[in-house]
Amino acid sequence: MANCVLTPTPLDPVSNFSASAPGEVTLEVKSTVGNVAIDAASTYSGGAITFLSATQIKFNVVAGHSNLTLALVFSDPDGAGTLNEVCSANTLLDFLHAPIPAESYAICA
Amino acid sequence: MKWRSFLALCISVIFLSPTLRGQGAASSAPAAAPGAAADIPPACSVLVKAIADVRQKGSDEINLAIADSLKLRQNSVCVAQILAEDPHLGERPSFSNFVKTLENQRIDKQAGPSAGTGGTTDLVSKGVTAKAISVAADYGALTESTSNKTVTVQGSLEGIAAAAIRQNLFRYCPDGGTGECADDALLRGLGRVSYGITFNPNLGTQSLTGTPSGSQTGSAQPVTFTASGSEISAADVKFALIPEATTSKAFQTAWNDALSPVSKVDVSSKTTLPDCAGKGSTAKKAGQGGQAGAANAGGASSGNSLSLLDAAGANLVASLSALIQGVNFEASNEYIQLYKTEAVPTLQNAVQRGASQAELGAIWRQEEDKLIALAKKLDPQLEQQAASLLQNTARYQLEEREFVACIADQPVLTAEYDYNHSAGQIPTSTVRLIFSKGLGANFSVTANGAAAIYDSQPMSSIPGGRRLRDVQAGVEADWKLGALALVGAPVVSATGYFQDQTSPAILNVNPAMPITGITFTGLPSNAMQVFAKKGNIGIAQLKLTLGSGKSSVRVPFAISYSNRTELITRPEWKAQVGISYDFDSLFTSAGSGKTGQ
Numbered sequence: 001m002a003n004c005v006l007t008p009t010p011l012d013p014v015s016n017f018s019a020s021a022p023g024e025v026t027l028e029v030k031s032t033v034g035n036v037a038i039d040a041a042s043t044y045s046g047g048a049i050t051f052l053s054a055t056q057i058k059f060n061v062v063a064g065h066s067n068l069t070l071a072l073v074f075s076d077p078d079g080a081g082t083l084n085e086v087c088s089a090n091t092l093l094d095f096l097h098a099p100i101p102a103e104s105y106a107i108c109a
Numbered sequence: 110m111k112w113r114s115f116l117a118l119c120i121s122v123i124f125l126s127p128t129l130r131g132q133g134a135a136s137s138a139p140a141a142a143p144g145a146a147a148d149i150p151p152a153c154s155v156l157v158k159a160i161a162d163v164r165q166k167g168s169d170e171i172n173l174a175i176a177d178s179l180k181l182r183q184n185s186v187c188v189a190q191i192l193a194e195d196p197h198l199g200e201r202p203s204f205s206n207f208v209k210t211l212e213n214q215r216i217d218k219q220a221g222p223s224a225g226t227g228g229t230t231d232l233v234s235k236g237v238t239a240k241a242i243s244v245a246a247d248y249g250a251l252t253e254s255t256s257n258k259t260v261t262v263q264g265s266l267e268g269i270a271a272a273a274i275r276q277n278l279f280r281y282c283p284d285g286g287t288g289e290c291a292d293d294a295l296l297r298g299l300g301r302v303s304y305g306i307t308f309n310p311n312l313g314t315q316s317l318t319g320t321p322s323g324s325q326t327g328s329a330q331p332v333t334f335t336a337s338g339s340e341i342s343a344a345d346v347k348f349a350l351i352p353e354a355t356t357s358k359a360f361q362t363a364w365n366d367a368l369s370p371v372s373k374v375d376v377s378s379k380t381t382l383p384d385c386a387g388k389g390s391t392a393k394k395a396g397q398g399g400q401a402g403a404a405n406a407g408g409a410s411s412g413n414s415l416s417l418l419d420a421a422g423a424n425l426v427a428s429l430s431a432l433i434q435g436v437n438f439e440a441s442n443e444y445i446q447l448y449k450t451e452a453v454p455t456l457q458n459a460v461q462r463g464a465s466q467a468e469l470g471a472i473w474r475q476e477e478d479k480l481i482a483l484a485k486k487l488d489p490q491l492e493q494q495a496a497s498l499l500q501n502t503a504r505y506q507l508e509e510r511e512f513v514a515c516i517a518d519q520p521v522l523t524a525e526y527d528y529n530h531s532a533g534q535i536p537t538s539t540v541r542l543i544f545s546k547g548l549g550a551n552f553s554v555t556a557n558g559a560a561a562i563y564d565s566q567p568m569s570s571i572p573g574g575r576r577l578r579d580v581q582a583g584v585e586a587d588w589k590l591g592a593l594a595l596v597g598a599p600v601v602s603a604t605g606y607f608q609d610q611t612s613p614a615i616l617n618v619n620p621a622m623p624i625t626g627i628t629f630t631g632l633p634s635n636a637m638q639v640f641a642k643k644g645n646i647g648i649a650q651l652k653l654t655l656g657s658g659k660s661s662v663r664v665p666f667a668i669s670y671s672n673r674t675e676l677i678t679r680p681e682w683k684a685q686v687g688i689s690y691d692f693d694s695l696f697t698s699a700g701s702g703k704t705g706q
Contacts, residue, residue: 008169010176013448014439016183034355037368041422043430054368069430071422071505075355075364075513077283077293080155092170095159095177099152099284101505102422102429102498104182 002026004087005061006107008094017093019061019109026086028056029096034076036096042070056086061109068105074098149470150190151284153178157473160456161466175456178473179448179480181439185432186502189495191481232606232650232669233557233583234347234525234543245689259342261307267300267514274507281507293510300514301352307343309532345527347543349520355513359547363516367415414508414515421501421508428501432494438487447483452476521545529561533616533624536564537578551589558582567615571640575612582607597656602667606648613640614675641676648672652685663689 005025006017019025029036037054044059045066052058059068070083079098085091094103149157156178163170177183245261270291274281282290319332438444459472484491523543530536541559548554559581567574583606590599616624616639618632632639652667667685674681 008173008176010172011449011453013180013445016176016180035361035364037364039368039422040419041426043426046430051369054365067430067433069426069433071426073368073418073422073509073512075360077506077510092173094183095174097152097155097159099155100184100186101502101509102186102425104185104429104433106182 001088002086004085004089004091006085006091006093008091009108014106015065015108016105017107019107022061022063022109024058025061026052026056026058027093028084028086029072029081030055030084031079031081033081034074034079034098036075036079036081036098037073039071039073042068044068061107063109066107066109068107069102070105071102072096072098074101149474150187150194152190153184153187153473153477154470156184156187157470158466160460160473161469164460164463171457171460172453175453175460179452179456179477181436181484182433184477185429185495185498188477188481189499189502191477192485192492192495193499231585232604232648233555233585234523234541243689245687259307259309261305263303263305265300265303267296267302270296270299271507271511275504281503283503283506283510296510297352301349301520303347305343305345305347306341308340309342342531343527343529345525347523347525349523351521355517357547360517367512367516414512418505418508418512421505425498425501425505428494428498432491432498435490435494436484436488438484438491441487444480444483444487447480452480525559527561533618533627535567535615535617537561538564539581541581551591553587555585555587556583563612563615567612567640568638571613571615571638573611573613573643574615574640577611578614579608579610579612581609599656600654602650602652602654604648604650604652606646606650608646608648610643610646610675613643615640616676642678644673644678646671646673646675650685 003020005019005021005023007020009015009018029038038049038051038057040051042049042057045062045068050058072081074081077098081096082092083094083096083103085093094105096103156174160171160174160178163174178187181188243263245263246258273279274291280290281292281296283293285292285294319334321330322333323331455472455476456469459469464472521544523545525539525541525543527539527541528536529539539559539561541557544556546554561578561581562576563578566576583604585602585604588601590601592598616627618624618629618636618639629639648669648671650667650669652665654663654665656663665685665687669683669685670680671683672680
């Protein structure tokens with residue numbers, strides 16, 4: 001299992017995650033209520049993301065500040081889930097809620 | 110007519126029943142979390158609830174939930190909802206423009222006729238119809254003795270509402286927001302009702318009879334004309350008693366298949382991708398002449414739904430990116446200080462002292478209002494960007510809802526009322542129960558049970574003539590063959606049908622207006638009705654429907670064998686054919702452009 005790269009920075013209003021180093025990161029969404037998937041419209045640094053499945057994406061974190069914008073598809077209007085990094089600790093990065101189908105994350109590497 | 114009363118009743122149930130609306134809201138809309146402050150918008154209440162839910166967990170999760178509720182990147186829709194409800198915003202040009210824009214812009218399927226309508230390809234009815242509208246033409250007969258041509262228009266009330274929302278005639282507010290908008294509960298209610306109207310295009314369907322109405326004047330005679338027959342040969346309305354489910358294994362498979370990266374490249378390559386158009390296919394009911402059962406014409410294909418969802422997602426991502434990149438208040442020292450030294454610590458303290466969810470809601474709203482007030486002061490563009498985000502979020506959630514409805518299972522149990530007025534026949538009313546069950550990704554079973562009555566008492570001189578015309582039962586098994594070259598994703602259906610004629614089939618006769626396809630010889634001049642020997646009718650049908658899947662066109666071919674028909678008491682082989690077109694793609698594409706960008 002890959003080492004974890006991202007760490008949430010909840011006390012920093014400007015960034016969401018700090019990356020230990022630039023490089024490849026795999027993220028996944030996990031459903032807790034209903035089903036959740038990542039929509040194809042999601043972008044990283046303004047470009048397309050590599051989809052491994054409907055719930056997993058992969059991209060290369062670039063140095064400096066970058067933006068990850070996710071559009072999420074929920075099967076249930078009350079749906080919920082989490083965003084995790086696919087790594088040894090399966091780091092919890094965010095809580096996801098159907099009423100907020102798009103989230104943007106600032107990554108600092 | 111009775112079907113009008115029934116339609117009015119169904120609509121009344123949907124719009125007026127507090128139980129229905131309440132159930133919809135409870136099951137679908139993200140209603141304010143229990144105990145949350147009443148003035149917290151729906152998209153914000155889930156964030157407050159998330160804080161309350163992690164109170165007993167570690168500080169990492171608590172801090173994540175707090176940050177999720179306060180950071181604009183993560184609570185942008187919540188912030189937009191707060192801004193939208195701010196009464197002072199109406200005075201500002203940006204929000205005025207948003208409101209003006211909205212105001213200015215206000216303004217599982219069956220395509221063929223229901224079973225028993227005459228001129229159908231379907232022996233059994235299915236639970237739902239096309240989302241917006243579908244048109245099907247069929248030729249053939251099943252229980253009838255003569256083949257008819259019919260044209261059937263079908264759709265669901267939800268489809269009409271969704272099309273209107275896509276055209277920005279009114280807003281979609283999944284969480285039941287304020288103002289004139291359609292919420293999720295309303296769309297779910299409308300989605301339970303579908304309708305169908307069958308026209309008989311045969312020439313001579315309607316005839317005029319002239320009778321003297323006064324004294325002859327010279328060689329001129331005044332007459333009164335009366336019309337007989339009707340272009341509308343049948344109408345039906347369906348109500349899903351137990352709506353579609355999104356928890357089955359078949360739904361999970363369809364969900365993963367539709368959203369997987371492969372299907373995004375080529376939807377038609379997914380053999381298990383559901384056929385939304387097929388969901389509502391009101392297979393024509395036996396007993397209506399010209400039956401071929403244009404299976405599954407109507408609803409939007411899942412590929413179309415997915416395309417609309419992706420398009421709406423692109424707009425949503427663009428508007429969120431514009432919001433994030435268009436504002437810079439987050440980087441100001443004043444904002445950072447307010448966030449770090451007041452908002453976050455205040456909520457952390459509230460969690461640590463075990464504040465209730467209601468208290469957390471009140472505290473959160475207080476802190477969020479401070480952050481928003483400062484953000485508005487630092488960044489005048491915030492409101493305009495938020496209005497755009499809100500509009501695109503609503504559009505995205507509509508397409509998300511339509512996509513889920515598209516791949517969801519068929520309604521488990523549906524009630525149907527049919528009014529049938531075929532040429533030369535006494536009008537009948539049929540009440541039918543429809544049960545549907547998916548068996549894996551490619552198989553499904555639909556069963557019908559029905560009873561038909563004559564709308565008027567048959568003449569007493571007809572032996573065995575009763576109001577109860579017949580009782581019916583039918584079972585259809587469908588097998589999706591998967592995507593094939595040239596023919597789309599065909600569906601093979603095998604159907605068994607049984608009808609117990611409790612009353613003879615009765616025809617009205619009028620020497621001046623012969624019934625198309627039937628010739629009488631030696632009939633007494635004073636005969637007004639004729640009837641045939643009653644009996645049990647058994648029919649087996651094998652049907653191939655081409656064009657299912659991504660296509661908007663469906664062509665069913667069927668062959669059937671019956672031990673008898675309603676008028677002919679000997680075995681018969683018959684063939685049925687139809688074609689249907691789903692207009693959903695036209696309605697959906699017309700309004701799918703970017704909004705509020």
